[in-house]
Amino acid sequence: MATQPLTASVELIAAPLAREQVGLWTDAWRRLRRNRLALLASVYLTLLILVALVAIVHTPYSTSHQGVAPTYAPPNGAHLLGADASGRDILSRLMVGAQISLIVGLTTQAIVLAVGVPLGLMAGYFRGWLDTALSFVINVFYGIPDILVAMILIVILGKPGLEKIIIAIAATRWMDMARLTRGQTLSLREREFVEASRASGARARKILFGHLLPNALGPIIVQVTLGIPAAILFEAFLSFLGIGVPPPTPSWGSMAADGIHSMRIAPHIVLAPAIALSLTLMAFNFLGDGLRDALDPRQKR
Numbered sequence: 001m002a003t004q005p006l007t008a009s010v011e012l013i014a015a016p017l018a019r020e021q022v023g024l025w026t027d028a029w030r031r032l033r034r035n036r037l038a039l040l041a042s043v044y045l046t047l048l049i050l051v052a053l054v055a056i057v058h059t060p061y062s063t064s065h066q067g068v069a070p071t072y073a074p075p076n077g078a079h080l081l082g083a084d085a086s087g088r089d090i091l092s093r094l095m096v097g098a099q100i101s102l103i104v105g106l107t108t109q110a111i112v113l114a115v116g117v118p119l120g121l122m123a124g125y126f127r128g129w130l131d132t133a134l135s136f137v138i139n140v141f142y143g144i145p146d147i148l149v150a151m152i153l154i155v156i157l158g159k160p161g162l163e164k165i166i167i168a169i170a171a172t173r174w175m176d177m178a179r180l181t182r183g184q185t186l187s188l189r190e191r192e193f194v195e196a197s198r199a200s201g202a203r204a205r206k207i208l209f210g211h212l213l214p215n216a217l218g219p220i221i222v223q224v225t226l227g228i229p230a231a232i233l234f235e236a237f238l239s240f241l242g243i244g245v246p247p248p249t250p251s252w253g254s255m256a257a258d259g260i261h262s263m264r265i266a267p268h269i270v271l272a273p274a275i276a277l278s279l280t281l282m283a284f285n286f287l288g289d290g291l292r293d294a295l296d297p298r299q300k301r
Contacts, residue, residue: 032294037290039290041282041286045283055095066086067086067087068083071085072269079091081094082268090268098280100251103162105228105231109227109231111170120178120181121185123178123182124183150168151168161246162249173231184220188211188215225284225291226284232280236277239252240253255269256273
């Protein structure tokens with residue numbers, strides 16, 4: 001009889017602890033929801049994606065036809081963001097430019113994941129000559145300016161196009177993902193669960209993609225989130241220089257370049273794409289910071 005109150009007390013203490021023992025992703029989502037900047041960034045990016053999808057089927061005006069409005073027209077009821085030097089509606093071009101930015105950012109990171117993650121996993125797990133060769137190639141690429149690598153690739157691939165821009169940007173970004181994945185693999189390869197899997201006779205492929213990759217997924221997701229705005233900014237810079245997406249396809253970088261000579265008489269031509277680009281970059285960075293804090297096990301109570 002004396003043990004019943006003690007058992008009840010233990011159950012009362014253990015009940016809250018059991019409720020607190022939640023999974024990694026559930027706990028990360030709980031922490032992410034408390035980050036207001038990350039949630040606000042998610043709302044903005046969701047709206048941006050919706051705008052890009054709507055622009056596939058409809059824009060207020062044609063993005064290539066000139067003279068749909070008076071040249072240098074300021075924002076008004078018919079053209080909410082005004083018109084550029086050729087009389088093209090800026091809002092319509094901004095909507096299509098959102099498509100270009102998202103396509104470049106997402107597709108570039110897909111290529112970076114496809115190249116960098118397997119190389120990093122294999123180099124970190126097998127070590128030896130593969131690790132040495134990968135480290136040497138990464139150091140070589142880090143010693144060459146990104147803009148030079150991109151320009152050389154664009155020249156080699158021929159006439160500039162969206163797919164060539166994506167390949168050129170991915171060629172300058174895969175090293176970060178490979179180095180991150182390699183570092184995570186090096187820290188995980190000696191853990192007990194990997195040793196147990198190796199002792200049980202599991203194949204290397206099973207260990208790499210069944211044990212190491214899931215445990216390194218948190219930092220990889222954060223790297224992808226932070227790599228998307230870097231790719232978008234790089235594409236805008238290339239378009240600003242005139243070697244990006246070829247006209248008449250609008251890009252935020254090319255739109256800003258078109259209006260740079262009319263800053264004094266029509267600043268809205270530059271401000272519209274510049275503000276859109278800045279907000280998008282900040283949103284991805286805020287979301288990346290929020291994910292980094294949410295997926296960091298040291299932040300867990």
